[in-house]
Amino acid sequence: MEILKLKPVFKDYLWGGTRLKTDFGFQSDYDKVAEGWMLSCHKDGKNTIDGGKYDGKALDEVIEAEGKEKIVGTRSLDFPYFPVLIKLIDAKDNLSIQVHPDNDYAQRVEGEFGKTEIWYVIDATDDAKLIYGFKDKISSEEFKNAIEDNTLLDVLNTVNVKKGDLFFIEAGTVHAIGKGVLIAEIQQNSNSTYRVYDYGRVGADGKPRELHVKKAVDVAVTEPPKYDIKPMGQPENKDGYVSTLLTKCDLFTVHHYDVTEKITLNTNEKSFNHILVVDGSGEINGTPLKKGDSYFIPASYGDYEIKGKCELIVTNI
Numbered sequence: 001m002e003i004l005k006l007k008p009v010f011k012d013y014l015w016g017g018t019r020l021k022t023d024f025g026f027q028s029d030y031d032k033v034a035e036g037w038m039l040s041c042h043k044d045g046k047n048t049i050d051g052g053k054y055d056g057k058a059l060d061e062v063i064e065a066e067g068k069e070k071i072v073g074t075r076s077l078d079f080p081y082f083p084v085l086i087k088l089i090d091a092k093d094n095l096s097i098q099v100h101p102d103n104d105y106a107q108r109v110e111g112e113f114g115k116t117e118i119w120y121v122i123d124a125t126d127d128a129k130l131i132y133g134f135k136d137k138i139s140s141e142e143f144k145n146a147i148e149d150n151t152l153l154d155v156l157n158t159v160n161v162k163k164g165d166l167f168f169i170e171a172g173t174v175h176a177i178g179k180g181v182l183i184a185e186i187q188q189n190s191n192s193t194y195r196v197y198d199y200g201r202v203g204a205d206g207k208p209r210e211l212h213v214k215k216a217v218d219v220a221v222t223e224p225p226k227y228d229i230k231p232m233g234q235p236e237n238k239d240g241y242v243s244t245l246l247t248k249c250d251l252f253t254v255h256h257y258d259v260t261e262k263i264t265l266n267t268n269e270k271s272f273n274h275i276l277v278v279d280g281s282g283e284i285n286g287t288p289l290k291k292g293d294s295y296f297i298p299a300s301y302g303d304y305e306i307k308g309k310c311e312l313i314v315t316n317i
Contacts, residue, residue: 017092282308
């Protein structure tokens with residue numbers, strides 16, 4: 001089974017910018033490219049294979065043809081469908097303030113799983129900020145009143161951000177990416193989002209974008225977040241690279257690698273690896289690799305080597 005290079009799926013949401021085109025070299029007919037879905041089997045945007053035996057086929061079709069255990073790995077057998085969705089997000093303007101449901105609520109109301117995610121800040125302007133939970137604990141009724149009274153910004157926790165910051169956004173955390181932030185997002189394979197504030201903006205139809213107040217109040221955890229704003233592990237200097245554990249939970253494990261010469265990684269029967277190149281260039285098993293590339297390494301593949309000077313985010317289950 002070969003390494004699979006994936007073609008991104010692009011989204012042109014109104015808050016997006018152009019950095020995914022100018023900085024990463026992606027080609028798109030969209031004037032704005034807000035998101036690039038770099039690993040996705042979700043119905044709202046599925047990756048296809050770029051080159052090789054399966055060129056042009058959807059990733060989920062390849063998994064179905066070759067077998068989930070062989071391609072995705074045994075740990076993913078506990079999930080009813082492909083477990084993760086990975087994005088690059090370029091926020092030229094503020095995203096709406098929103099919250100995602102947990103598994104129980106999402107399965108009951110939306111017919112899919114909930115959405116816990118992490119954000120790794122690839123780059124940020126000097127004045128960039130994020131909204132991350134509440135300043136102080138409030139009641140659900142106070143949350144609802146703040147939405148309706150247009151005082152929500154007064155009770156939310158705003159934090160400054162810089163390159164290398166890591167945010168764990170557990171389902172139920174009210175949050176928003178601020179303008180000037182470029183992130184990699186690793187999340188559950190879900191697209192359930194409840195919007196509660198949108199700065200008075202209108203959509204392409206000229207009407208205000210829909211808010212989802214009742215659902216948001218149902219699922220929001222109305223207290224300060226319990227997670228630190230930093231990677232879980234400390235950088236470790238290895239021979240040819242620096243390794244940092246970004247997060248490890250029951251949904252996914254994510255490492256950051258700063259490769260200065262070379263690194264050997266591997267998969268086994270438990271899980272695939274996903275490689276997202278966020279900077280630099282090099283080669284993977286002798287094939288050229290560059291910023292913006294997305295590679296899926298099947299669980300059955302084994303060892304592979306990356307050489308060059310590049311920055312990688314590697315995800316597995």
